[in-house]
Amino acid sequence: xxxxxxxxxxxxxxxxxxxxxxxxxxxxxxxxxxxxxxxxxxxxxxxxxxxxxxxxxxxxxxxxxxxxxxxxxxxxxxxxxxxxxxxxxxxxxxxxxxxxxxxxxxxxxxxxxxxxxxxxxxxxxxxxxxxxxxxxxxxxxxxxxxxxxxxxxxxxxxxxxxxxxxxxxxxxxxxxxxxxxxxxxxxxxxxxxxxxxxxxxxxxxxxxxxxxxxxxxxxxxxxxxxxxxxxxxxxxxxxxxxxxxxxxxxxxxxxxxxxxxxxxxxxxxxxxxxxxxxxxxxxxxxxxxxxxxxxxxxxxxxxxxxxxxxxxxxxxxxxxxxxxxxxxxxxxxxxxxxxxxxxxxxxxxxxxxxxxxxxxxxxxxxxxxxxxxxxxxxxxxxxxxxxxxxxxxxxxxxxxxxxxxxxxxxxxxxxxxxxxxxxxxxxxxxxxxxxxxxxxxxxxxxxxxxxxxxxxxxxxxxxxxxxxxxxxxxxxxxx
Ligand SMILES: [Zn+2]
Numbered sequence: 346x347x348x349x350x351x352x353x354x355x356x357x358x359x360x361x362x363x364x365x366x367x368x369x370x371x372x373x374x375x376x377x378x379x380x381x382x383x384x385x386x387x388x389x390x391x392x393x394x395x396x397x398x399x400x401x402x403x404x405x406x407x408x409x410x411x412x413x414x415x416x417x418x419x420x421x422x423x424x425x426x427x428x429x430x431x432x433x434x435x436x437x438x439x440x441x442x443x444x445x446x447x448x449x450x451x452x453x454x455x456x457x458x459x460x461x462x463x464x465x466x467x468x469x470x471x472x473x474x475x476x477x478x479x480x481x482x483x484x485x486x487x488x489x490x491x492x493x494x495x496x497x498x499x500x501x502x503x504x505x506x507x508x509x510x511x512x513x514x515x516x517x518x519x520x521x522x523x524x525x526x527x528x529x530x531x532x533x534x535x536x537x538x539x540x541x542x543x544x545x546x547x548x549x550x551x552x553x554x555x556x557x558x559x560x561x562x563x564x565x566x567x568x569x570x571x572x573x574x575x576x577x578x579x580x581x582x583x584x585x586x587x588x589x590x591x592x593x594x595x596x597x598x599x600x601x602x603x604x605x606x607x608x609x610x611x612x613x614x615x616x617x618x619x620x621x622x623x624x625x626x627x628x629x630x631x632x633x634x635x636x637x638x639x640x641x642x643x644x645x646x647x648x649x650x651x652x653x654x655x656x657x658x659x660x661x662x663x664x665x666x667x668x669x670x671x672x673x674x675x676x677x678x679x680x681x682x683x684x685x686x687x688x689x690x691x692x693x694x695x696x697x698x699x700x701x702x703x704x705x706x707x708x709x710x711x712x713x714x715x716x717x718x719x720x721x722x723x724x725x726x727x728x729x730x731x732x733x734x735x736x737x738x739x740x741x742x743x744x745x746x747x748x749x750x751x752x753x754x755x756x757x758x759x760x761x762x763x764x765x766x767x768x769x770x771x772x773x774x775x776x777x778x779x780x781x782x783x784x785x786x787x788x789x790x791x792x793x794x795x796x797x798x799x800x801x802x803x804x805x806x807x808x809x810x811x812x813x814x815x816x817x818x819x820x821x822x823x824x
Pocket of ligand 1: 443478479512543
């Protein structure tokens with residue numbers, strides 16, 4: 346039997362308290378990438394562990410030791426491992442989520458305080474950093490469990506939880522932890538499949554299940570020259586300027602049409618099959634959708650398939666910022682002594698951080714040599730992760746598709762996503778099981794952006810979806 350009606354009724358009847366739970370979580374500014382917020386990341390871990398224990402989950406907060414962030418040694422936030430159910434007749438489903446968030450400041454352009462969940466009654470949108478990425482989905486699992494316990498419905502599977510606090514900052518320490526606990530009798534032993542709810546629908550109307558993710562290779566290119574910042578009136582046209590050199594270098598990375606200029610990259614990309622091509626053609630997705638998500642008419646092409654493939658199965662290179670550059674208001678006449686450009690490449694099969702590194706380092710060094718400057722160049726790879734592809738015909742996917750049809754009365758789009766969640770690949774490789782991405786939020790949620798939101802209906806129906814999925818898995822394991 347599919348998920349019982351009492352489950353759906355409980356979720357509907359307790360939507361208000363589920364939203365309260367989300368509001369409490371959003372109020373904790375658990376920004377992992379900023380050292381001064383580290384205490385909040387720990388506070389978020391504590392909040393979560395407490396919520397989980399109250400539901401009867403056996404919780405183990407695993408200390409990952411320290412790391413260095415911007416020259417400061419800091420404790421890493423714990424990975425929260427939880428267990429619920431030990432019935433050998435049921436499958437063991439591992440769910441993953443992250444409780445850290447991207448930075449957010451009102452001055453970035455938020456219309457509301459990013460750390461106060463702000464529901465808009467008219468549109469049903471609930472604004473707040475982390476509402477969609479990834480606190481809403483993570484709490485969705487706890488809502489599911491609460492609904493079962495309070496309604497006396499037997500959970501059809503055994504659950505294992507793995508919640509981390511460093512996802513937005515390269516998941517430091519997580520791979521080691523997972524790999525160290527896969528042996529007999531260890532935490533991850535016996536897991537039958539993995540479900541991750543940490544991505545989005547393509548648009549705002551059709552749910553999706555996701556079977557692929559791009560990887561990433563993130564670089565910092567530092568150009569340095571004078572010993573200290575200089576005055577352009579005194580030193581302009583007198584010394585080699587690091588900023589000028591860096592801008593030239595960054596200008597050689599990618600065309601304004603999105604083509605990566607680094608030689609050798611395109612030959613690493615796996616060719617498209619006819620079958621795969623068909624999947625893009627049937628997706629409920631238009632160029633207008635991506636422009637709606639972006640909030641402006643800025644798509645790189647009018648061709649749907651080109652835009653879809655650009656996001657799902659082609660690499661991309663984005664320039665993110667320049668550290669050390671003068672960026673305040675006003676007209677300071679400084680020549681910065683040292684500047685660092687940050688850029689990343691999204692990877693697709695058969696690219697890996699390793700084979701891309703070689704091409705990137707060689708190309709930057711060659712292009713820098715052409716500048717004929719006396720500045721110094723230093724290239725660093727800040728973090729990386731391989732791309733991932735799963736089999737969308739696996740029972741784990743069939744359960745998710747069925748659950749989506751039950752809750753949303755729609756067949757979900759089968760998508761590959763442009764972002765990176767490196768742990769997906771770690772789970773697939775370390776556990777050797779199928780991994781499913783089952784998103785809760787919509788394509789226009791603005792994760793990592795200003796005015797991030799989660800629609801009330803996505804949170805509530807999304808909770809039903811996660812619960813239904815567990816019941817569909819339960820049915821499959823009996824048949
Ligand atoms: Zn996320």
